[in-house]
Amino acid sequence: MSKNRSGNFFEDFRVGMKLRHATPRTLTEGDRSLYIGLTGSRSVLGTATTNARQLGFDVRPLEDLLVFNTAFGKTVPDISLNAVANLGYADVRFLAPVYPGDTLAVETEVIGLKENTSRRSGIVYVRSTAKNQHDEAVLTWVRWVMVHKRDVQADCPQAHVPPLPESVRVGSLPRHPFGPQVAQITALTGVADLWDDYAVGERIDHPGAMALNDSDHSIATRLYQNTAKAHFDARAASASEGRRLVYGGHVMSICKALAYDGIENALTMLAINAGSHVNPTLAGDTLVCATTVTGKFDLGDDHVGALRLRMIAAKNVEAASIVFPDTGAGRPAHSTNIVLDLDYTIAMPKKSATRSQ
Amino acid sequence: MSKNRSGNFFEDFRVGMKLRHATPRTLTEGDRSLYIGLTGSRSVLGTATTNARQLGFDVRPLEDLLVFNTAFGKTVPDISLNAVANLGYADVRFLAPVYPGDTLAVETEVIGLKENTSRRSGIVYVRSTAKNQHDEAVLTWVRWVMVHKRDVQADCPQAHVPPLPESVRVGSLPRHPFGPQVAQITALTGVADLWDDYAVGERIDHPGAMALNDSDHSIATRLYQNTAKAHFDARAASASEGRRLVYGGHVMSICKALAYDGIENALTMLAINAGSHVNPTLAGDTLVCATTVTGKFDLGDDHVGALRLRMIAAKNVEAASIVFPDTGAGRPAHSTNIVLDLDYTIAMPKKSATRSQ
């Protein structure tokens, strides 16, 4: 009858378990303002109602990673309250825009488990899906996370590592009904570069840098109602020199915002193919990032094409010094100043859209 | 004719003085978002419009302590600008829900005064009430606060310590027209424990911990337009090792949010019976808390009962190590790591509500 909730430990999970996370969350313009304040986001669709309308939306959609981090946060009390670290993402798909006033409800299925050889912890693989108030799926993702065991001696199920796609197949990328007006984005950003202008292999060093503070990463993480102890209690953050770990989703948001410069005409994220938080980020670190274009997909759409991008974020160095290992974002072998290796896919207007106007 | 405002000092107060505080304040969804970001609040009614509607509300009410802290902040420029410390609360009643767009106007009456023997300061007792734009009282409270004297030699009125109720009588607890749909809360939180499942004497150690930073406590305190110098100017915060004092209402909000785990199905706060900020909280402290159930009231309501709870918050220790002295929340004799002793009453659905569906 004790009400001392301690969250799930590794030995509490079973493959096939389904969890409905508490509680649904409504996102508003207030959350967007705070998101902009915490990350510096300048996404075209998120920055002005007039931008959104000019590009064919009735309402200004919420920032993709605000949605991702909020939905992710919902899963934490059940999945990763006792996490050592979030290890990776796969098959993340942004299925539909989320608008202010929408409510997200999130469910998760455990799809894999693997105890570590130390027996102190294990890796939990989960598939989570966020639906809006119309029961429409807006986001789905797989992540795997290392979770402490409550009892090192506890027996655990046999290892089951689920097959994970190396990337979201082009055919599985979400399609949005963008119209010809998306070509007007260049007038809004003042930047001419569109889908046609990016080449596979091209590298972009983003000019900005962002120093992190304990206060703003913890405000962000609370905004997402993410309760993982390592972000709020230094004593729970092992391997962090006695300091609180910055939530990886905040690092993603910060770097996505820095990556505006060079990828200004991005419309939305379509997918995260793979991603890993390679080394811990702590308050006091200054983040920089660089991007390489790793794929370019026509989508059979007159107005919009997809770019696959690999963004690597580093701490306390120059963006130009970042080395891209050939291991792929999901399986990195990185130097210690690399904190994030993210493989994601965005939608960007085509020049043909401009011409067809 | 000088416009150098210095606020009221202890010798400026008289029993019976009435103050109408500047200025009314409208609360919005923006304030809620920031409140969630600053505190990590996960209250069911506040987290989603769909939650609120499922539980019988047309609109998602604002978080109880956001309302309390905002109304409290309004009183500071007149009452506690020159405070040494806020000492205690009594007879705090949450009379009606406050919704985004509502405007709070706050008035105060001085109900007691007692100079300290040092003659450097004295205790001011006040009763404050917040009304909404429909002139409906939504919150009323008594607090007492130690205020500096401008002039140690100044004569002060004879001591008058008002009689204060040890707790809000059950008959005086606000009643809200909750309907049978409140029983659906268990589906939202995923937690079965309802009013019937809590036993007087039961103790709950809340699993979370929250490190505090100067930035987020000062953002919170500014959000409440609370201008007490000790929170913003280390030079004004005596007895704080040259650092800014964390506003006690922020400590209450943080700990109320931590206490979600174990008391998930709380609907609203009905009252704060007594409370005191036992020791100062400073940036760098990590808060934890534990709760004991001290009362259980049927309210004669088919759907909802009241639980009286005593929450003690401590800094830089484990929740399990917190000792509950038998002195009562208003008159504590605590170890130095205890920062808050709060005696409050919440409404929670009954199982009978579930059965009656």
Place this chain on the structure above:
Amino acid sequence: MSKNRSGNFFEDFRVGMKLRHATPRTLTEGDRSLYIGLTGSRSVLGTATTNARQLGFDVRPLEDLLVFNTAFGKTVPDISLNAVANLGYADVRFLAPVYPGDTLAVETEVIGLKENTSRRSGIVYVRSTAKNQHDEAVLTWVRWVMVHKRDVQADCPQAHVPPLPESVRVGSLPRHPFGPQVAQITALTGVADLWDDYAVGERIDHPGAMALNDSDHSIATRLYQNTAKAHFDARAASASEGRRLVYGGHVMSICKALAYDGIENALTMLAINAGSHVNPTLAGDTLVCATTVTGKFDLGDDHVGALRLRMIAAKNVEAASIVFPDTGAGRPAHSTNIVLDLDYTIAMPKKSATRSQ
């Protein structure tokens, strides 16, 4: 074809260049809440919808400096990404109120250039104007900023320093259709002092003090989508002891909020006549400020007059110790603890408005 954006350096500017800044920005109640949390603003019109309605507005306008800082932020990626420091403002006029939901689009013309003798940097003079979604100008301003050269050897155009008005002429001050109901402001603030009660030469020492943290100045600066490197990357902030510079507009907002006490019945800012950030502000500094009344203009309006104010902000001293040099706000010769010298003009109700009721 490189997409490594590096922003404009001094040698990239030419007098007469026009820039349309990316992208328009919609401001909401969420931005206001965060602005209040970051600055402690208590402006009467901004604090409650009921206040605004009582004073003759249909909707609660946004805080003047929230609008200024947002519009200013839009110009940074094109003008001052590579700034050493923002040096001064002139002819800033608040032409029309901005309401939640309004979208600001900002354009700039380069009106002057002057290379420094070191040849490492130069001063860029710009006139910027923000328009709302109805193409109505809401704010116009001149500023000058020291910008790094990319290449010390690069040739630069001959110096052209534009003529700048010492102050906004009274005839050029924006006029707003305030009605007789503005006199009700004294009931809202509880302060009787109106336009008639301020005397030229009068000095007001504001009682508050505000300690700054890296986190809240960087949240504010990101909220304004201001990307100037010196605020986010200590390595880019030369002459700041290896720390991030606090954005000057945040200092202005903080001090404007402190100046509420003593100037409670201000309605809106009409103009900033001149202003300069005299010395850098860094996290850990505690700001105080004092104001002198330097002008009093009837405006030929029955209900409202204008006050010209000079506010000087200092760090880590008492407000009473601030010395006002007679050099004028635009050309200060200040001690090292002075951080801001701001010459601005506000509208305040007249007593005649009270009498005419």
